[in-house]
Amino acid sequence: YDRQENFPPGPVRLPVYGGYWILLAKAFNDLGRATMRLAKEYNTKIVGLYLGPLPQVLVNDSELIKEVLIREEFDGRVDTVLGRARCYWKKLGIFFTDGFFWHTQRRFSLRYMRDFGFGRRCENLEDAIQHDVKEMIDMVKNGPKNDIEKKIVNGDLIYLPHFFDVPFINGMLHVFVNTTLPRDKYPMLWNLGKNSLIFQRSSNDLGGALVITPWLRNILPNYSGFNDLTSGTKALYDFYGDLIRNAMDTFDETHERHFIDMYIKKMKEEMKEKQRTTYSVEQLQMICTDYTFPAASATEMVLTMIIERMLIQPEIQEKVHEEIDRVVGRDRLPTLDDRDKMPYTEACLRECMRFDTLVPLGVPHRALSDTKLGGYTIAENTSVSVNLMNLNLDVKVWGDPQNFRPERYIANGKVQASLDKSLSFGAGRRLCAGETFARQGMFLVFAIFMQAFHVSTADGKPLKDRAKRIQGIITSIPEFWVRVSSRS
Numbered sequence: 001y002d003r004q005e006n007f008p009p010g011p012v013r014l015p016v017y018g019g020y021w022i023l024l025a026k027a028f029n030d031l032g033r034a035t036m037r038l039a040k041e042y043n044t045k046i047v048g049l050y051l052g053p054l055p056q057v058l059v060n061d062s063e064l065i066k067e068v069l070i071r072e073e074f075d076g077r078v079d080t081v082l083g084r085a086r087c088y089w090k091k092l093g094i095f096f097t098d099g100f101f102w103h104t105q106r107r108f109s110l111r112y113m114r115d116f117g118f119g120r121r122c123e124n125l126e127d128a129i130q131h132d133v134k135e136m137i138d139m140v141k142n143g144p145k146n147d148i149e150k151k152i153v154n155g156d157l158i159y160l161p162h163f164f165d166v167p168f169i170n171g172m173l174h175v176f177v178n179t180t181l182p183r184d185k186y187p188m189l190w191n192l193g194k195n196s197l198i199f200q201r202s203s204n205d206l207g208g209a210l211v212i213t214p215w216l217r218n219i220l221p222n223y224s225g226f227n228d229l230t231s232g233t234k235a236l237y238d239f240y241g242d243l244i245r246n247a248m249d250t251f252d253e254t255h256e257r258h259f260i261d262m263y264i265k266k267m268k269e270e271m272k273e274k275q276r277t278t279y280s281v282e283q284l285q286m287i288c289t290d291y292t293f294p295a296a297s298a299t300e301m302v303l304t305m306i307i308e309r310m311l312i313q314p315e316i317q318e319k320v321h322e323e324i325d326r327v328v329g330r331d332r333l334p335t336l337d338d339r340d341k342m343p344y345t346e347a348c349l350r351e352c353m354r355f356d357t358l359v360p361l362g363v364p365h366r367a368l369s370d371t372k373l374g375g376y377t378i379a380e381n382t383s384v385s386v387n388l389m390n391l392n393l394d395v396k397v398w399g400d401p402q403n404f405r406p407e408r409y410i411a412n413g414k415v416q417a418s419l420d421k422s423l424s425f426g427a428g429r430r431l432c433a434g435e436t437f438a439r440q441g442m443f444l445v446f447a448i449f450m451q452a453f454h455v456s457t458a459d460g461k462p463l464k465d466r467a468k469r470i471q472g473i474i475t476s477i478p479e480f481w482v483r484v485s486s487r488s
């Protein structure tokens, strides 16, 4: 139970779990804050501890965080049960792979998803998102059509975060299969949204006890989160399995209909030329799954947290309404062309992601070789996490981090990217692959929704405090009903 030489300071290495429980004991259910407390206790910018046999480094300093994200020798991922249990113990997808495989698959997917609107401005994709938000607004204004819709919209109450699922998940379908599901199929999308949230909540930033002691899955499959981890992903994995099988059955190499066709074509070509390839049907299924589960949970959660914030600070809602009325009016829907002209609305989204760090310790990276960081020695295969929460709450960076103040990003009437020092989507080669889709989608959905509605609490009383946060791969808040009243 020795520590490696010149390993960053941190809690002792206990049997089995190493320092994991000591970290949890610092702030149970809040690993970002726990890391900040450990860093203070050991008076260090980098905490070193062991998760069972795995050396884990927690970087708690704004400058060093950037350094880790940008240096390529930290571009690896740790191979854990979290990545493997999702796809029958194979190492597939984008999130939890690394090296040549990851690089090839990430580059190909981003390059060709772009042809179908992902990661850039695209009128067709924007129209599809707009259409689905309008359907959801209609569901409130004209009432739900059946009992399943009533689980999301009931009178003037809407159920968050799932009220926001459809435009984001259909947006991804638009990219992958060039079509979207119509309103009578929305229940399928809500099911994917619910399962994505189950997956997100099955674990935490460091993978939880299951990563350290994977055998827990055999004796405590429920309690360890294993069942939620697998069932949460399986819904998406199977959903895409059907779509891909259908695309393969009707595949015509002279006519590519969508991203899935482009992928199948590339896979067939490589097999023919080289007889071996990183492209496979299972990998395609995991690519679709990896891009969709955040689109079916993270973006909705940010919008849910913004709504909660507006219930606590009603003046924010007034300012958003004022901006929408001034820039867009009531006669047309907001579009992405309005984004530049609506700095307050855009700044609300940025401030929400800073104030409530969605992925407090990021997604762990892995050192690909022996190296140095902040004067300490980091051995190959060490897991390296960056405390984005510490960056987001750093007084030296923000001055008044405890205040929710969207104005902090605005100068000369515009949002200035240079004033946003948060790294909500990471940086470097592992930068969130969905950043542009997420930022554009959140702006569009939020602006269209706020043009249509005024929000208030379900019980009519002012909201005093924010809900308890649920730690997971992303931090979430419990589902809740919100009252909306039409503004037209």
Ligand code: HEM
Pocket: 069, 094, 095, 096, 106, 290, 291, 292, 294, 295, 298, 299, 302, 353, 358, 359, 362, 363, 364, 424, 425, 426, 427, 429, 430, 431, 432, 433, 434, 435, 437, 438
């Ligand atoms: C508000 C919403 C979101 C936030 C705050 C967010 C944040 C992040 C962060 C912090 C990472 C890890 C970066 C790292 O390893 O250092 C990440 C990775 C990733 N995100 Fe997002 N994300 C969001 C939404 C999305 C959406 C909507 C998609 C897909 C449409 C997406 C796709 C991905 C993928 C595929 C990766 C893995 C990249 C890789 O390992 O190469 N994310 N995201």
